[in-house]
Amino acid sequence: MGTKNRVHLWVLIVTAFSCTVTVQGQQKKPNIVLLFSDDAGYYDFGFQGNSGFPTPYLDAFANESVELDQFYVTAAVCGPSRAGLLTGMYQQRFGYEENNVPGIMSASGLTGDEMGLPVGLNTIADYLKPLGYRSMVIGKWHMGNADRFHPLDRGFDEFYGFRGGARSFWPLDEDQKASRPEDRMERGFGEFEEPERYLTDVFADEACRFIRDNKDHPFFLYLSFNAVHTPLEAKEEDLAMIEGLSGKRKKMAAMTLAMDRACGQVLNQLKELGLDENTLVVFTNDNGGPTDASAANNYPLSGTKANHLEGGIRVPCLVRYPAGLSGRSSYSFPTSTLDLLPTFYAAAGGDPKVLEGSDGVNLLPYLSGEIAERPHDKLFWKKENRGAIRKGDWKLLRFPDRPAELYNIRQDEREEKNLAYDHPDMVRKLYKELFEWELSLERPLWQLKREYEGKAMERMDRYRTHYPEK
Template structure:
């Protein structure tokens, strides 16, 4: 009898192991502050991105991929929860904000609320080993730490920006230091973009050997400031100068790092059972890192297309089309339910998600739009995208209305021609805002003017196609 029980137990164990092995691995390659136009697969003749260009030919490229906010921290908060971050008060720019916040939640108290369920929490429930490498930017206090938010492994930094080279003098803020696991601060021995790729590769190798399904977010800080690049990468762009030269070198390093990860998946023979996503957290800040968003208008921190539309690729061999495009608007909010569904979960069990499982739309099983409406908000600025129409509400000027497919650069304001539509979209935006939580922290009003001024100054991105103002 005992032998029969042992055999049954062993068969059940083997069955569960086989099921686990069949789950697809998931790799999210996430860049930071990259310009929409600064990739070969988006037409750049200046940037060298052969690995990502190759990925684009093997993937579905989303022509209208959006983030939930045009700045780093809130955008990440939306992605990692699959919910509009305004629903839990993570609205007013980045965290921590020692000098800029004017509310009770300041400094280390600012972060992704602990009651929010993360993408890693969901994937662990599905039997995945989870990891996060790179820029966190969702709270500096210990209770916000990645290993306490569902990730099994972490090597990165808690803040929003740091040097790409090892620190010789320890900065005052430990959130700028590289940290392995929890509290073990270890600076990299090489250029950070390359170091992060090697960490992810080590994680992939270990789990592939153990035949465990894995989920990893490789959250590069490239190409966010500071403008750091190696001499070898800079030498690849002798015709460029200034920030444009540096961002080209940083983009080359980003592409190289992504290529190493993709090559490792193929080397291990698991590439066909691995879903790979490449996207970015917000539009390029032309003034800060010389990123270019053309033909989109505007930059990071604005709600013009150049602030919220990002490069977006999904590759899953034998499941999604290769070298194809998908033209309806989608969002990084969709990644959590998509990953959960691919891992075998029932999306209906996800509480409060604003995203959708993209797979039925990619495969053509569902021919409708994934989202009839999308929203954005920061302070008094608000945006609603309904179908092909986009309304932007400003604090200092009349609203603007654009038909995005016909006017991708947002140059023809049609407010006066469609007063009824404007009124209806205003009401719908306001109705959505009534469902939100008040911001947990507020910025000084002066920062809103900075964002508006930046939008006005860098609205016409055609001036910066070659990296310098014409």
């Protein structure tokens, strides 16, 4: 072989080796998928013990995952919960009180389309972009209707969904689009296109398309379902699959079945492309189920969406990451959606210490057993005069119309035995620590009319221990 041929062969070998190293290096950086349901009941999944709500794909996923038994959201309603999730910060710290946008607000503060996730705050997508990730949000945004709050200006590379908080699962007619423009389905920025099929199915197809398009480099997919939020609309073929239920519960179960199928489609797409072993997938929900609106069942927890009882703020959570965590197991210390940003950032190769203002922790060393202590000493919740603090196994609830209540959640997760009169020193201690945390917060940028606080207390009392048919 001549010298030129040998040199040429050597260049080919070196080039091939370099490409292999590059590809292998890319493969080591995991993809990240967040499957996020909307207003689901704590009990309303097969893997949560409810045989009347068939979720075969999520059940199989649970058998390969770490199940977080005490996983909390930062708010008991949709929008603020998402604000805490996306920023990794208590949303009250930047004035995003526990009220949805736009909503029925008081005359003071921001109103209408002026309300949204404050511009200038970084999101998960903002942080992952410099680490080489392409990001997409599919589905419900609910972080403000104005253009300046748009996902493409909040770090995401792609968007297919709607800006508002709830809409029909079927195509909107012209009157619906005119009356609620934030409900229109939008691709990218300003390109509106109504799907011709059931929305949950469309979201699954779009998620799989994004995965295929980005299979060769790291991606972050935020699949933000509007299922199973009202309106309760299900496909006839899914309703036919539900036995033993009627009314709202039957519709809820059918909608959950469709969402489960969508999750399965995404998980199968990862597997077909050989990406599942190196993809961090989380499934969770935005807040407790609204028993009054949709007959969601939060058994065995007390309370519902919009209050700080366990049923309003504690949600199912499954984490699967074959490259970094062992399979079927559970984790029992309190964790939070605040932890998802630092966990994703660490998995992507970043140092969570650089995350500005983060209130969460990287859960990977805790879930793997590398760190044995609790991830959080304290967790907080606040909506106007109402508030709650979880410290260790103790939880204090503060109300505007009655004395504070105290529970030991480890011994009494249903919050049935109020221990406030037995442990007055603990009440004073936690009350003070909750107030000290509140002193670090911004004033709310908007608030509901005061009359709605009274309705919130009435709702809490009515559905405190009410469980629909299973």
